[in-house]
Amino acid sequence: MNIVLFDDHYRNNFLPLTYTRPIADLRIGILKIAEKFQHYFPSASTLYQTEDYLQNKFKNLKSGECLYLNSRFLPTENYVKQLQNLGPNKALKYKNNVLAYYANPVEDFELSSYNSISVDYDGIYIEDIWDLFAKNHEAILADFALLTRHKTSQDIPEHAYTDKPEQIFIEEGAEIHNATLNASEGPIYIGKNAVLMENTSVRGPFALCDHSTLKMGAKIYTGTTIGPHSKIGGEVSNSLIQGYSNKGHDGFLGNSVIGEWCNLGADTNTSNLKNNYASVKLWSYEANRFKNTNLQFCGLIMGDHSKCGINTMFNTGTVVGVSANIFGSGFPRNFIPSFSWGGSQGFKTYKLDKVFEVADVVMQRRNLNLTDIDRQILQHIFDKSAQFRRD
Template identity: 55%
Template sequence: MNYILFDGTVRNSLLPFTFTRPVADIRVGIFTIREKWENFLKSTTTTITEEYLSEKYPMVEMEENVLINASFLPNEELVALISELTDNQAIFLEDEVIAFYSKDTQEEVDLNTYEAIEFSGQVIRIENTWDIFSKNAVALQADFDFITEGRESQPISETNSVINAQNIFLEEGAKVECSILNATNGPIYIGVGAEVMEGSMIRGGFALCDYSTVKMGAKIYGATTVGPYSKIGGEVNNSVLFGYSNKGHDGYLGNAVLGEWCNLGADTNNSNLKNNYDEVRLWSYETEGFAKTGLQFCGLMMGDHSKCGINTMFNTGTVVGVSANIFGGGFPRNFIPSFSWGGASGFSTYLENKAFETIRIVMSRREIEFDTQEQAILTHVFEETKKWRKE
């Protein structure tokens, strides 16, 4: 069967992260949503997404296709129901389609003509940016159970102080020395070639993905995910880094999400609680205003390729777009548009050629080319987000 993941109705509520990727390629737990579906389906997937992303994330359509709403995370019950779909059947949760089986081209699909199957089970859905960290504990536990089933962890060095060792898993080449690992409240997963340096204190749930690093003396508590090829240090609480991003120094990051290729300068801090303990509001790209989150704790949302200088302070519920560069004293405003350059004293436009020059250098350090495909995506984002910048 040919499986296609589509963005669904939540794509805009997941900006700025979906400026540069489909919904399916958001990381929550250990895996991206796409990786979760491919693990369960034992099949590759392709994507229906925004046209400007389709060259990097193409769709492959065959005579028979099952299309899956990528905002839903897979579980055994849901995948079993999807596997039983036949032509012109669709699975719904209330009014939202989860999956459907079609022999039609996408232009011809009319879900009103489909036989509707109501899903009555439990399912995790990522509908808003803050869901990425607030639902990370459940997603991380599910991924941990999946990836460790029937397998044995690499030995944990005796130099460590370990609590609940059966809930800790080290992949091949993982290094952890002279640290405290407490997996009482959630699992701890250390990926291939990843390293936890000496003196680190980690409370699960926690995932350190392949070839990432926890710096010396870090204090991390769950549920936190550090995506592949990232570095993390200082104090971190309930945060998700997608990959290739660094918060390598002291400072606090809490209830936060960082995309790829982000860098936080030394002693960067974000607030995750308002002084009056009121509900946090976050910038909404849909309404172009600040939306209620229903959360008392909510920190920083930072899109791909954004960076900040040393001693940067982010206020509660700050949204930073793609490829912004923030520096200087004081608190910058709590919505920073993509390709912004500046800080609390004001912003100007971070010109494409300057931004691309930095991106090229940063990616080359990981031996990854900043190719024309990536440039085209970011050029589109630059143009699409002009209306929010002061030119």
Template identity: 50%
Template sequence: MTTLLQFVEPFQIENLYPLTITRPAADLRCGILTIAEKWMRDLGIGQENTGFLTREHLNHPQSRFKAFRTTESSGTIIQVHGAIIPNPLLIAHTKGLKPGEALSHNNEIIVSCITTESNEISNTINYTDSFDSIDRPYHIFALNGKEIIQDFARITGGRSSSSLTSSNRALGPHPIFIEEGAKVECATLNSNDGPIYIGKNAEIMEGSLVRGPFAMCEGAVLKMGTKVYSATTLGPYCVAGGEISNVVFWGYSNKGHDGFLGNAVLGEWCNIGADTNASNLKNTYDEVKVWNYSSGRFEKSGQQFCGLIMGDHSKCGINTMFNTGTVVGVGCNLFGAGFPRQFVPDFSWGGAQGFVTHKLDAVHKTAALVLSRRKREYGDFEKQIMEYAYKITAPLRGEE
């Protein structure tokens, strides 16, 4: 009998907006891997037997978030709360579940074991041990250093690294792992505080200074002279330059020039203009308040350091300045002098002087051009997601 893995959405998925408007919670990247990829590796379940029980706009024949990809007609299904990060103890309890059993934490089911014939739960087990979860966007960068270390072990265990050339300087006791095809020249790699992972065909250009824990995924690039502080991740095919500290870039996003970005999360297909700077600490050193889509107001984050949170397909022009804890929604285009307000609604066009709506046709046109530059297609599935995002965020822009 085949074991299937299925991710279910958190009850209040809006708490993770704008990042989860365009993806399931389990597709959030923290560390090197997404939450889904961590569970798949830890449970030994392949992609062909993994699915997502998610929202309607993420279902499409072209979607990578299908319910199941298997052709099996019967099997056991492990259902997992999509915002929960696995650890060895939680994985051991999950593997011990029998059909009809579930683990609950604070009266919420976090993992269940059902079958393709029956989703009935007859025995709920109270799980009292600790685990991490992504309940707000800023939890991603807050947990990123820890998760880089965990994912490094998942990915590199029992494997051999490619060699670092003599033009580089490496120091520190933690390992540096270089995948096949990666290029690193004339860089300083400091692993005193954690490991450094350099993905397949990634590149670190000359003069870059890197402190671990740090990870760059397949095809990512650090441009010449980049300064990278701990707990930073570059997702697949991202480009980064300037000064970055505790930033999580997701796939295909760019910050290729000078300027500072710290304690931040950038979604996919974002672009940060040259000399953009984002504050991550208030002058008063107070706790940072961050916009919450679910409550429709700013909430205390528990973070003294919190920079930019940016949704997919958003861009900012040269010399843009962001206040501490700024949230930029999906599909925005920002430019001009001054600081935009601390919450920029999805599909906004403008800056500190005010906003108009970034019309959907224009968003589609730009996205198609951006994806084609990376030899990717902006297809019907991507359009469906953006059309849904445009519709549900209309009230935030004062539209019906």
């Protein structure tokens, strides 16, 4: 069977992260959304229906019947059972959302031609980009149960201090030095070949994914996920780092989502609470204006390949696009378009040849290369995001 994870009309709510990926390639909890479905459908081929410029990297199917699934609705056992009983010419709906349907890829989906079945969906779903951190606590719990079922954790070293050790799972090859692991508020997951250096303090729910490192003295609070191949230091609270990104030094990151191939310079700090305690407004690409999150705590959203220099200060509710380079003193504005170069004194366009040069060097450090397809995607984003740049 083929399953196709599709982006619906909410896709733009997840920009700038979905500039470079479909919704299904976003990480929330421990796993990416597509990886969650792969656990429930291990024999199925997983494909994507997304923007045309992304389809060369995230493949779709040209023919054959497929089960189409809305990427924003995360799988649960009950939901998967309903999917397994779904037949041709039937579609599942939850409120005003299409959850799933069978179709041939050459056909345009028209709900009116399907027998529409309303269901009581019991899982986590996301509507806006801030849901990624706001619902990450709950998503870690679900993924922890999924990943650790019928598996045995590696032994916790005697020199580590733990609270609720039965809620701590350590994959093969992980190294834990004299860390403090407090799972009293939720589980702690340590991925394969991950490293917790000396004097690291962690409070669950927390996930450190494969090949990632918590540096000495790091302080990690609840609802935080560190994606694979990342290095993290300082203080982090209720934040999601998608993977292949670094925050290697002191500084605070709270209620934030960081894309892939990002780097936060030493002593970078994010504000996640306004001085007047009011709800935070965040730039919305879909609305083309700042949108009220109705959250009191909201920090930084940063797209792939963006970097900031030492001592960078981000205001509450800042959105940074793809491949931005931020540096200098003072607070930069709280919407920084893709391919921006500068800081509080102003921005100019970050030239595409320089973007490619830096991205290639950064990716080679992880034994990966910036492919021609990656370059085409970045070129498309560069052109599409020009409307937001001022020079």
